[in-house]
């Protein structure tokens with residue numbers, strides 16, 4: 001999933017050009033071809049708003065590029081924090097699949 005997240009962030013121009021539906025279709029096609037699995041997070045999953053250290057959720061305006069949460073002392077790049085949360089979501093969904 002983390003690899004998929006990196007792919008998504010580096011291919012934003014491709015997504016904008018072909019639309020998300022086509023991007024998703026291509027991603028699923030390629031993942032089958034290469035034996036990978038695509039796990040899609042719910043659109044409201046708070047990956048950027050959730051502290052990857054303790055699970056606290058707070059508002060994160062797009063202009064804020066660093067996630068800071070004083071109570072647990074966590075400070076991390078916004079995108080890296082979100083990637084960790086998405087990676088955990090992917091692992092959790094794999095565990096619940098059986």
Ligand SMILES: [Zn+2]
Pocket residue numbers: 051052053054055056069071072073074
């Ligand atoms: Zn925290």
